[in-house]
Every structure is written in C-alpha cells, then in structure tokens.
Amino acid sequence: MPSSTFSSEIVEPVTQTxxxxxxxxxxxxxxxxxxxxxxxxxxxxxxxRILAHLSRTERRINGEMGAASRLxxxxxxxxxxxxxxxxxxxxxxxxMDSLRVELGRQYEVSRLVxxxxxxxxxxxxxxxxLESGSRPGVIVLSLATDQLASRFTLGExxxxxxxxxxxxxxVVREAHLDRTTASTYLFAHWSNWQGDKGFIRQCVMILMIPxxxxxxxxxxxxxxxxxxxAIILSKAQERLPxxxxxxxxxxxxxxxxxxxxxxxxxSREVQQIGDAAGVPVWVxxxxxxxxxxxxxxxxxxxxxxxxxxxxxLSQQLLAMPSTACKDCDRAAAxxxxxxxxxxxxxxxxxxxxxxxxxxxxxxQSRRESSHDEIGTR
Amino acid sequence: MLFDTPIFIFFLAAVTLAYWxxxxxxxxxxxxxxxxxxxxxxxxxxxCLMIASTVIDYFIAIKIADTxxxxxxxxxxxxxxxxxxxxxxxxxxxxxxxxxxxxxxxxLGVHGSLPVLRIILPPGISFYTFQEVAYIVDVYSxxxxxxxxxxxxxxxxxxxPHLIAGPIQRPSHLLPQVQKPxxxxxxxxxxxxxxxxxxxxxKCVIADNCALxxxxxxxxxxxxxxxxxxxxxxxxxxxxIYGDFSGYSSIARGCAQLLGFHFMVNFRQPYLAETIQDFxxxxxxxxxxxxxxxxxxxxxxxxxxERKTYRNLLLxxxxxxxxxxxxxxxxxxxxxxxxxxxxxxxxxxxGSGRTGALCQWLRRVFVFHVVCLAWIFFRSQxxxxxxxxxxxxxxxxxxxxxxxxxxxxxxxSVPLMLLDLYLExxxxxYCFASTAVRPRVAFGLACALVIAFLGAxxxxxxxxxxx
Numbered sequence: 001m002p003s004s005t006f007s008s009e010i011v012e013p014v015t016q017t018x019x020x021x022x023x024x025x026x027x028x029x030x031x032x033x034x035x036x037x038x039x040x041x042x043x044x045x046x047x048x049r050i051l052a053h054l055s056r057t058e059r060r061i062n063g064e065m066g067a068a069s070r071l072x073x074x075x076x077x078x079x080x081x082x083x084x085x086x087x088x089x090x091x092x093x094x095x096m097d098s099l100r101v102e103l104g105r106q107y108e109v110s111r112l113v114x115x116x117x118x119x120x121x122x123x124x125x126x127x128x129x130l131e132s133g134s135r136p137g138v139i140v141l142s143l144a145t146d147q148l149a150s151r152f153t154l155g156e157x158x159x160x161x162x163x164x165x166x167x168x169x170x171v172v173r174e175a176h177l178d179r180t181t182a183s184t185y186l187f188a189h190w191s192n193w194q195g196d197k198g199f200i201r202q203c204v205m206i207l208m209i210p211x212x213x214x215x216x217x218x219x220x221x222x223x224x225x226x227x228x229x230a231i232i233l234s235k236a237q238e239r240l241p242x243x244x245x246x247x248x249x250x251x252x253x254x255x256x257x258x259x260x261x262x263x264x265x266x267s268r269e270v271q272q273i274g275d276a277a278g279v280p281v282w283v284x285x286x287x288x289x290x291x292x293x294x295x296x297x298x299x300x301x302x303x304x305x306x307x308x309x310x311x312x313l314s315q316q317l318l319a320m321p322s323t324a325c326k327d328c329d330r331a332a333a334x335x336x337x338x339x340x341x342x343x344x345x346x347x348x349x350x351x352x353x354x355x356x357x358x359x360x361x362x363x364q365s366r367r368e369s370s371h372d373e374i375g376t377r
Numbered sequence: 378m379l380f381d382t383p384i385f386i387f388f389l390a391a392v393t394l395a396y397w398x399x400x401x402x403x404x405x406x407x408x409x410x411x412x413x414x415x416x417x418x419x420x421x422x423x424x425c426l427m428i429a430s431t432v433i434d435y436f437i438a439i440k441i442a443d444t445x446x447x448x449x450x451x452x453x454x455x456x457x458x459x460x461x462x463x464x465x466x467x468x469x470x471x472x473x474x475x476x477x478x479x480x481x482x483x484x485l486g487v488h489g490s491l492p493v494l495r496i497i498l499p500p501g502i503s504f505y506t507f508q509e510v511a512y513i514v515d516v517y518s519x520x521x522x523x524x525x526x527x528x529x530x531x532x533x534x535x536x537x538p539h540l541i542a543g544p545i546q547r548p549s550h551l552l553p554q555v556q557k558p559x560x561x562x563x564x565x566x567x568x569x570x571x572x573x574x575x576x577x578x579x580k581c582v583i584a585d586n587c588a589l590x591x592x593x594x595x596x597x598x599x600x601x602x603x604x605x606x607x608x609x610x611x612x613x614x615x616x617x618i619y620g621d622f623s624g625y626s627s628i629a630r631g632c633a634q635l636l637g638f639h640f641m642v643n644f645r646q647p648y649l650a651e652t653i654q655d656f657x658x659x660x661x662x663x664x665x666x667x668x669x670x671x672x673x674x675x676x677x678x679x680x681x682x683e684r685k686t687y688r689n690l691l692l693x694x695x696x697x698x699x700x701x702x703x704x705x706x707x708x709x710x711x712x713x714x715x716x717x718x719x720x721x722x723x724x725x726x727x728g729s730g731r732t733g734a735l736c737q738w739l740r741r742v743f744v745f746h747v748v749c750l751a752w753i754f755f756r757s758q759x760x761x762x763x764x765x766x767x768x769x770x771x772x773x774x775x776x777x778x779x780x781x782x783x784x785x786x787x788x789x790s791v792p793l794m795l796l797d798l799y800l801e802x803x804x805x806x807y808c809f810a811s812t813a814v815r816p817r818v819a820f821g822l823a824c825a826l827v828i829a830f831l832g833a834x835x836x837x838x839x840x841x842x843x844x
Contacts (some may be wrong), residue, residue, distance in 0.1 A: 021516050021564060022563045023563075024564075024813075024814045025563035025564040025566070025567040025814065026563040026567075027814060028567045028814040028817060028818050029563060029570065031814075032567070032570055032571075032818050033570075035818065035821075036822070039826060039829065040824065094618055179378075179418055179419075180378050180379050180382050180385075180418070183384035184382050184383060184384065194383070197832070200830065201830060201831060201833065205831075206829050208788065209781050209784050209788070210781065210784075212781055212785070213783040214777065214781065215781040215782055215785060217777055218593050219589040219592070219593045219598065219600060219782075220589075283476050359754055
C-alpha cells in the first residue's frame with residue numbers, strides 16, 4: 001500500500017516532467033518563431049538577387065524596365081523614342097534587332113515585355129511608368145483583342161512590378177478583386193518576396209524538371225479565353241478611352257498594336273472604336289491572313305512569321321506622322337503630363353483616323369503579303 | 378479570408394495575441410466577434426444569414442429542452458430541420474432541382490421554362506448547417522443539454538477555424554470546451570504551429586501543384602482525353618484533393634490548438650485504406666461519422682436485414698455525395714462509394730480476405746484505384762465530361778510534355794505518400810509529433826522553406842470551401 005511519502009514521490013517527478021516538457025515546448029515556439037522571422041527577412045532581402053541570379057527573363061525585364069523608366073521623348077541626337085510594350089506575343093512576334101536596323105535613323109526603339117500580361121497589367125503598368133517620369137515619344141502597346149477585354153492580371157507579380165500604391169483602389173475595382181485577393185496584392189506590392197515568388201518557383205522547377213518550359217506553357221493558368229464579340233467590343237469601348245485619357249494626361253502617344261491571329265478576333269471593330277476614342281489601333285495582319293505555318297503554337301509567331309511581321313511594323317512606324325512628338329518636350333517637363341496654359345488637358349496631335357497601311361481591305365493585305373514573300377512558303 | 382494568404386496569418390496572430398490577454402468571458406466575446414469578422418470578410422449578407430440561422434436554432438433548442446411534451450418536442454425538431462434544410466436547399470440546390478426537373482419534363486414532352494435564380498452560395502453553409510442539425514438532434518434526444526448562453530452557442534457554430542470547411546464539430550465535443558475556461562498550454566500551442574505549417578505544406582506545395590496538372594488534364598490543355606491524360610488527371614486530382622482538404626483540416630486544428638480548443642482528427646492516411654469502409658474511416662472523418670450517426674443509424678443502419686442495410690448504405694452515400702454539390706457528378710460519386718461499400722459487405726460475408734504484407738499492399742493499391750476512378754466523376758464538370766474522361770482509357774496519344782508532367786506529379790505526390798507511410802507506422806498525428814523539440818522545429822522550418830520555394834503561385838481557394 002503506498003504511503004503518503006510514496007505518493008508525493010510519484011507526483012513530484014510527474015510535475016517536474018510536465019514543467020520541463022512545457023519549458024521545452026516554449027523554447028520550441030520561440031525557436032520556431034525566430035527561425036520563421038529570420039527566413040522571412042532573409043527571403044525579403046535576398047529574393048531580388050536570387051531571382052536575378054536564377055532567371056534570364058528576370059534580368060531582361062529588370063533591364064527593360066530600367067531603360068523604359070529613363071526614356072525621354074527625344075534622344076540627344078534628335079530621334080523620337082518608341083517604346084514597344086506587351087507580352088510574349090510581342091517578344092516572339094517582333095525581331096527587335098531587325099526593327100532597330102530598319103528604324104535606326106528615324107527612331108530609337110525600346111522594348112518592355114512582361115510575359116502572361118493583359119490589359120490591366122499594362123494600363124496600370126504604364127500609369128506607374130509614366131508617373132515615375134518616363135516619357136517615351138510613342139508607346140506601342142501590343143495586346144490581342146481578348147487580352148484587351150480580359151480582367152486578369154499577373155497577380156502578385158503585377159502588384160509588385162506594375163501597380164502603384166495610388167492605383168490600388170482602382171485595381172481592386174477594375175479587376176473585381178475580392179477582399180482577400182486585394183489584401184494579397186497589397187502585401188505583394190510592398191514585399192519583394194511576395195512579388196517574386198512565382199518567378200522563383202518557376203526557376204526552381206526549370207532546374208528540377210527537364211523540359212519544364214514546354215510543360216509550363218500547358219499548365220499555366222491563362223484565364224478563360226474570351227471569344228464573345230459582345231464582351232470584346234464592350235470592353236474595348238470602355239478601355240480604349242482610358243488609354244486615350246492616359247495619353248492626354250501624360251502627353252504620350254499610345255497606340256494599340258493587335259498581333260496576328262489565326263482566327264477572327266474582331267480587331268476591325270476594335271479599330272473603329274479606337275478611332276472614335278482617339279487611340280490608333282494597328283492591325284498589321286487581318287485575322288486569318290497569316291497561315292498556321294507562320295505560328296509556333298497557334299498563338300505565337302515563329303521566326304519566319306516574326307520576320308514578316310517585324311517588317312510590317314517597321315513600315316508602319318516609318319509611315320507615322322512626323323508631327324508625332326512636337327509637344328513631347330513640354331509634356332516631359334510637366335509632372336502630370338501635358339496641360340494647356342489654362343490648365344486644361346490638351347488633346348494629342350494624332351490624326352483622327354490613323355489608317356495603317358495593311359488594314360483597309362483584305363485584298364490589299366494579300367497584296368502586301370506577297371510583297372513580303374508569303375507566297376514562297 | 379483564406380488560410381494560405383498573408384492577411385489570414387496577420388489575422389490569426391493578432392487574434393491569438395489579443396485573445397490570451399483577456400479573461401474567459403471576454404475571450405468568448407472576442408472570439409465571436411473575430412469569427413463574425415472572419416466570415417463577414419467575404420460578404421456581410423452571408424453573415425446575416427448565418428446569425429439568423431444560429432438564433433433560430435438557439436431558441437428552438439431551448440424550447441425543446443424546456444418542454445416535456447413529446448409531441449411539441451417532435452414538432453420543434455421537425456421545424457428546425459425544415460428551416461435548416463430549406464435554407465441549405467434554397468442556396469445550394471434550387472437551381473439544380475429546377476434544371477433537373479425541366480430536363481425530366483422535357484424528356485416527357487413537356488416544354489417550359491422553370492425559374493433559375495442567380496444565387497451565390499454562402500461559404501461554409503453545408504458545414505454550419507450540419508453542425509446546427511447535430512446540435513438540435515442531440516438536444517432532442519437528450520444526449521446534450523441545451524445551451525442557455527447565445528454567446529456559447531454562437532461561438533460553437535461560428536468559431537472561425539472550422540467555420541468554412543469543417544471539420545464538422547460534434548456539439549458534445551466542442552460546446553463543453555467553449556463553456557469552460559481555457560488556459561494557455563505551450564505544448565498544444567507548439568503542436569498547433571507545427572500543424573499549421575504542415576497544413577500549409579499540404580495545401581500550397583502538394584495540392585496547388587497537383588492542381589496545375591489536374592486542371593490541365595480535365596480542362597483539355599493536354600488535348601483530348603487519352604490514357605496518359607486520364608491517368609495524369611486522375612492521380613493529380615486524387616493528391617490535390619487530399620492535400621487540399623487534409624491541409625485545410627490541419628490548419629484548422631492548428632489554429633484551434635493555438636486558441637486552446639481541440640478539434641477532431643479529420644484524416645488518417647486515407648490512401649492506405651484496405652477497404653472502402655476503411656477509406657471512410659480515414660477520409661473526412663467528421664463527415665463520415667456525422668452521416669453514420671445522423672443518417673445511416675436513424676435510417677435503421679444494419680439492424681433490419683441485409684437488403685435494408687444495402688439500401689441504407691446506398692442512400693447515405695448518395696445523400697453524402699449530393700451534400701458535396703448540386704451536380705449529378707457528385708451523386709454518381711456517392712453512388713459509386715455506396716455501391717462499393719455494399720459490394721464489399723456482401724463479399725466480406727462470404728469469406729475473409731487473405732492476410733500478409735503483399736495482400737495488404739495489393740488491397741491498398743486496388744482500393745486507391747477504385748477511389749481514384751470515383752474522383753473522375755467528382756472532378757468533372759458534368760456527366761458528359763466524366764464519360765469523356767473514362768472513354769480516354771481506351772485511347773492512346775502521347776505528347777512530348779507528358780514525361781515532364783508525370784515527373785512533376787511524382788515530385789509533388791510522392792512526398793505526401795511518404796509522409797502518410799511514416800504517420801501510419803508511427804501513429805503520430807503529424808510528422809515527428811512524438812520526438813524531441815529540435816527535430817520538430819527543424820520540421821517546421823523545413824516546411825516553411827519548401828512552401829516558400831515550391832508553393833504554387835495559385836490563388837486557389839480550398840476545394841471544400843465551395844461545399
């Protein structure tokens with residue numbers, strides 16, 4: 001029969017063990033929290049470097065963003081500057097080297113490409129770029145018509161790179177973000193890690209899985225494809241005037257360039273809306289004109305298609321009115337863009353109907369196509 | 378507020394810190410307000426619906442407890458059930474039944490348009506409705522006294538870790554915890570943090586990455602269904618839904634432990650089940666036990682002969698399937714499981730299975746594949762799409778990106794498989810649960826780093842949020 005002493009001897013070690021275990025758990029909590037804090041700070045500080053080290057694309061985007069932010073309307077040697085902005089359709093559809101050779105005497109051409117981006121990425125991205133003081137003479141924004149109508153963005157990466165703090169409420173409204181996603185955008189806007197983590201993961205996957213690039217294209221979420229003409233046209237009616245307003249506010253010409261497609265994309269109707277809104281819409285190849293052989297995957301041009309398309313773009317730029325940038329210096333001097341003496345926003349000098357050379361009639365397009373040796377395929 | 382977003386981490390940290398600075402009654406008040414804020418974050422109108430539903434059941438339960446008249450008690454019980462299932466039925470099933478009725482009438486030659494409403498499904502409505510029903514039934518049957526504090530009952534229904542996707546808490550398990558004072562326990566707090574990290578690993582690393590393959594296979598990005606596409610889709614979705622829901626449950630349990638509560642375990646290595654019955658003892662345990670206690674047993678269970686037992690099994694699983702969503706695909710999914718349970722019961726009666734490691738593993742592989750086949754219906758948008766996927770088993774088409782896709786899938790499913798094998802052999806609730814502090818800290822930090830580098834950048838809500 002256990003004595004009282006025996007009982008207390010039993011109880012005491014149990015209590016001590018419990019106390020030790022509780023202390024160990026408390027130490028574990030502090031160590032874990034400290035480790036997590038160090039990891040977060042470490043990732044926050046090092047992620048831009050990690051990404052720049054791992055990703056050629058990241059280095060390219062950083063370089064292009066840096067160069068774009070320094071653009072002035074005219075170079076010191078007097079050439080107007082042109083910024084080509086867009087997504088992978090632009091990077092694969094336009095050969096920059098050829099374009100620079102063909103336009104070298106007349107224009108200084110720069111490029112800013114962020115893959116998987118849509119209208120909202122670029123509307124707010126261009127606002128941030130222009131707010132930061134960048135003033136290209138002309139911005140050629142390359143977006144397919146369904147991308148113009150899309151309400152998708154590149155998510156956290158967009159919030160980090162292309163959204164400005166001031167635009168956050170507008171982004172929430174226009175991208176129809178719920179509160180949780182909105183808060184995530186806000187964190188990503190201020191956090192290197194949140195903004196970069198998608199790209200870093202992609203780089204890690206490329207290192208770990210052979211042929212991941214091909215797989216990545218298949219499994220990436222591009223959002224639902226918009227093919228309903230009613231949606232495309234109503235969105236164009238809503239959004240092209242906003243681009244025109246951006247153009248007026250900052251005294252920068254903005255042109256929408258619609259890349260070639262295999263199927264009907266309603267670019268002709270979008271072009272009419274653009275004319276009415278004051279934003280020229282360049283359709284250098286009507287839908288279906290470029291055959292499937294010119295495309296790598298049905299969406300992106302291959303090298304041969306890109307050569308022809310680049311040639312058309314350079315001709316279009318060369319045909320651009322020479323008065324294009326007469327007020328650019330004044331615009332660059334003004335912090336919010338170009339305003340008249342009375343303080344009212346001035347209208348750009350772009351002609352009311354800037355008609356690209358290849359869009360009037362399909363017959364003409366075909367003729368120009370043969371000029372580009374399309375028939376030799 | 379999703380568990381895997383930064384805003385939730387801040388919310389949880391702020392709530393936990395403030396909560397432990399308060400006295401007991403203030404703790405409950407504060408948690409109720411925090412839980413309503415958490416729920417209202419989606420849409421305050423949904424919050425009004427949930428509060429209204431809570432108030433109705435609170436008063437009906439008191440009335441049931443206060444009266445001895447069996448007839449009145451029964452009427453009150455039926456009233457509560459009708460109200461609860463009417464709310465659930467309206468928000469979740471109105472369009473489904475309207476469209477199904479229209480389709481049925483159309484096949485009979487009666488053409489006409491039935492009203493279809495644009496109804497947004499309130500988050501978590503299936504979960505809190507089941508919890509309210511369990512409470513009312515328990516009070517009616519005398520298993521539980523009615524709560525006379527709206528604060529306690531409201532918190533039992535709305536406690537934020539389980540509010541949106543469970544685990545469906547039993548009143549007899551959670552309500553007493555709400556009613557009693559709670560004290561900070563470092564060991565439980567530490568366990569809670571590790572459960573949250575493990576849950577985030579399951580969700581962000583396993584489920585969100587497998588979702589990329591599953592979505593590509595089921596949405597046609599890999600082309601028309603063929604054998605490799607169906608296998609990719611089927612296996613990827615199996616690991617996606619397991620990682621997703623078990624991850625959610627771990628995070629919910631971890632959050633509860635940080636606040637001094639204990640939630641029931643919701644998953645126990647389900648893909649290591651050797652029978653379908655065993656699978657349901659391991660998968661979504663809070664739902665399967667709810668269905669058993671509040672549907673299967675009241676229907677008669679196995680007490681009225683073989684034929685009625687099979688009927689009850691099938692009916693329970695069909696309704697369980699329908700609970701997941703208003704689509705015939707869920708009904709078929711439930712039916713497959715019900716049929717499987719009935720068939721298994723019949724076969725088990727005829728003779729016991731062989732034992733031995735090899736037989737055990739063969740049974741596990743077989744059951745895993747039966748479950749995977751059923752997932753095809755669960756994941757497909759329609760019956761037509763599900764049949765399309767099943768027909769893909771007979772088509773062969775190889776694409777250059779498939780090796781990378783299978784490797785990708787293996788990379789994100791094998792770790793969870795290994796984790797399950799470890800947990801099965803150790804009997805732990807999470808990795809290294811019974812080891813010293815250092816390996817547990819190392820495990821937590823490793824989870825965090827893997828999440829940081831391999832967590833998919835997907836804004837995927839938890840799958841079960843839609844149910």
